[in-house]
Amino acid sequence: MRSLWRFWPDVRARLGVYLFIFVLTLGSMGIALLVPMITGWIVDGPIARGDFAGMLAPLALILLIGIAEAAAVWLRRRLIAPITSRWEVLWRERLYDRLQYVAVGVHDAWPAGQLLSRAVNDLSQLRRFFAFGLQFLIASPLIVLGGGIILASLHPYFGIIAIAAAVPTVTAIAVLERRYRLASRSAQDTMGEIATDVEEAVQGIRILKAFGRSPWAAQRFRALSERLRGFELTKAYVDSWMFDAAIMIPVLALTAILAVGTWGVIGGWMTVGQVIAALTVTMFLRMPIEMVGFLLADFLMSVTAANRYWEVMDLPLDITDPDGEISEDPQPHSYAGHIRFDAVEYRFADAEEPILAHIDLDIAPGETLALVGATGTGKTALAALLPRLQDVTAGSITLDGADLRDFRINELRRIVSVAFEDPVLFSTTVRENVAMGLKHADVRALPAAETGTSGRAAGASGTETATSGPESGTSGPATSTSGLGDAHGPDAEVWEALEIAAAADFVRRLPDGLNTEVGEQGLSLSGGQRQRLALARAVIGKPRVLVLDDPLSAVDVDTEDRVQTALRRVLGDSTTLVIAHRPSTAALADRVAVLEGGRITDTGTHDELLARNRHYRDLMGASSHAAAETEEVRR
Numbered sequence: 001m002r003s004l005w006r007f008w009p010d011v012r013a014r015l016g017v018y019l020f021i022f023v024l025t026l027g028s029m030g031i032a033l034l035v036p037m038i039t040g041w042i043v044d045g046p047i048a049r050g051d052f053a054g055m056l057a058p059l060a061l062i063l064l065i066g067i068a069e070a071a072a073v074w075l076r077r078r079l080i081a082p083i084t085s086r087w088e089v090l091w092r093e094r095l096y097d098r099l100q101y102v103a104v105g106v107h108d109a110w111p112a113g114q115l116l117s118r119a120v121n122d123l124s125q126l127r128r129f130f131a132f133g134l135q136f137l138i139a140s141p142l143i144v145l146g147g148g149i150i151l152a153s154l155h156p157y158f159g160i161i162a163i164a165a166a167v168p169t170v171t172a173i174a175v176l177e178r179r180y181r182l183a184s185r186s187a188q189d190t191m192g193e194i195a196t197d198v199e200e201a202v203q204g205i206r207i208l209k210a211f212g213r214s215p216w217a218a219q220r221f222r223a224l225s226e227r228l229r230g231f232e233l234t235k236a237y238v239d240s241w242m243f244d245a246a247i248m249i250p251v252l253a254l255t256a257i258l259a260v261g262t263w264g265v266i267g268g269w270m271t272v273g274q275v276i277a278a279l280t281v282t283m284f285l286r287m288p289i290e291m292v293g294f295l296l297a298d299f300l301m302s303v304t305a306a307n308r309y310w311e312v313m314d315l316p317l318d319i320t321d322p323d324g325e326i327s328e329d330p331q332p333h334s335y336a337g338h339i340r341f342d343a344v345e346y347r348f349a350d351a352e353e354p355i356l357a358h359i360d361l362d363i364a365p366g367e368t369l370a371l372v373g374a375t376g377t378g379k380t381a382l383a384a385l386l387p388r389l390q391d392v393t394a395g396s397i398t399l400d401g402a403d404l405r406d407f408r409i410n411e412l413r414r415i416v417s418v419a420f421e422d423p424v425l426f427s428t429t430v431r432e433n434v435a436m437g438l439k440h441a442d443v444r445a446l447p448a449a450e451t452g453t454s455g456r457a458a459g460a461s462g463t464e465t466a467t468s469g470p471e472s473g474t475s476g477p478a479t480s481t482s483g484l485g486d487a488h489g490p491d492a493e494v495w496e497a498l499e500i501a502a503a504a505d506f507v508r509r510l511p512d513g514l515n516t517e518v519g520e521q522g523l524s525l526s527g528g529q530r531q532r533l534a535l536a537r538a539v540i541g542k543p544r545v546l547v548l549d550d551p552l553s554a555v556d557v558d559t560e561d562r563v564q565t566a567l568r569r570v571l572g573d574s575t576t577l578v579i580a581h582r583p584s585t586a587a588l589a590d591r592v593a594v595l596e597g598g599r600i601t602d603t604g605t606h607d608e609l610l611a612r613n614r615h616y617r618d619l620m621g622a623s624s625h626a627a628a629e630t631e632e633v634r635r
């Protein structure tokens, strides 16, 4: 229940309209209760007296009541939709925002589908609840209460009957409520697992096919679906009992009213009009009473949905600005880019031993430091410390003398650019994927035509030509210049970054150049092409500090050398930490640091290390040995 209350601030902001809509809900249901009263009055009055003219006024009144009811229903639907759909958007945005700023570890621990199902299913459940469920859940009992009072006013006996009929229902619902809530939670969680499974199966479709494991995947999925079906069935069974309990009230009441009414009319202490009015009121109450069962189920599902929503919203924002917040709008300063690691230790939250310990490193402004080490020694972990994807667990890292933790987080990430070995591309154009690397301040400085396309929802490729239309004012058809153009105009920065990453050539050959949609995770591109786009994203806008975590592992040696040379030339004054596994990369760096057993065991130039460090020779030698082998094979 508390989790639903937490939406109160949003409801309060629109409380006036929301209450007005509630009055409409109540009115549209309650006004119909007048009809039985009028009917009873017609039976005892005009019909008993044979006075046809006396019928006209009550008939007109009944017609008016019908029209008023229809108008209220129309107006409530009209008014509620904009409000609750606005809320849904707001909550979804907040959820998304939260996910952007929770610790990276959270994403390791939470299956993607669980987050997906919360952002999609649970929030639409909540929207429906605030639009209909909640209003009717409060209105229906009030209507039933009103009906009970009318019954009591028709005759005290009828009032007693109404109360007696309510007792078994309320008891049954109290008993069933808990079971329903548990099943509902399990069902919604399983929904999250299903989303995860589908996501993985789609992502890994090539692997599944290549290993002939599609039947295995299908079976796993079937088991999950069956489990969901089980929970849904439990819900349906419990629900049918709740529904039954609700239906019993009017049935019991109708029987009792007929019995007592007949007895009363025969005994002469009740009129036929009274009995007919009581029967009709009870009939009218059937609808709200039966709805209570359904509304309760809906309410319980909404409580679960709200719980699941707040579980995500309550995840700690563990990496924040020094004041515990995350400000969107960092003040741009200029930095020299002097990086210092001081007795840095890093331990994964769930690990016993630190993976990195006693790391001391000093990277001068503009220097390129290559980090070399065997697989699994923690190079990636070390790289993640610089943009503060993870925080050091002891010691400190400073940038120009200031601890990284004293920077505003968005400011730091504006200074530090990263490219990882595993390139992630988003479902949008090549241009947007690369321009994403431009940090807030720079994006704002871009010409309007450029920013107009970025930030647009993915997958709207059809509108691409239309939106870039205005650019054509300067030179020829817009799509061809911006898509396949050279180093001028709004795309100049993108092209420059692509050149550095040795990606310009293949992008030019893509069907729509920069406007080519790279599908989900860039499925249509090769691994090396994706890596080069991810690298272009890292180098666009010439970041002060560049962290390259083996970003060219899937690229051939020649291309890698070309990229490294371009990097040195264009980003000569960027401080660069590059994780390297090829001698050529290491040779191009100003200095090389060797990571071994979680420590920096040696630093020096590539040649110095080759001369004096056996482990380094092994690390590098392995590749040159392999190279010699391939050389031989070629011959």
Ligand SMILES: Nc1ncnc2c1ncn2[C@@H]1O[C@H](COP(=O)(O)OP(=O)(O)O)[C@@H](O)[C@H]1O
Pocket (backbone or CB within 6 Å): 108, 348, 349, 350, 351, 355, 373, 374, 375, 376, 377, 378, 379, 380, 381, 382
């Ligand atoms: N969340 C985690 N908890 C514990 N150990 C982890 C976690 N993530 C990665 N590791 C381990 O940390 C080690 C270092 O990983 P990584 O930095 O990726 O190595 P490298 O990049 O040098 O190959 C690996 O052995 C990996 O198994």
Ligand SMILES: [Mg+2]
Pocket (backbone or CB within 6 Å): 379, 380, 421, 549
């Ligand atoms: Mg790695």
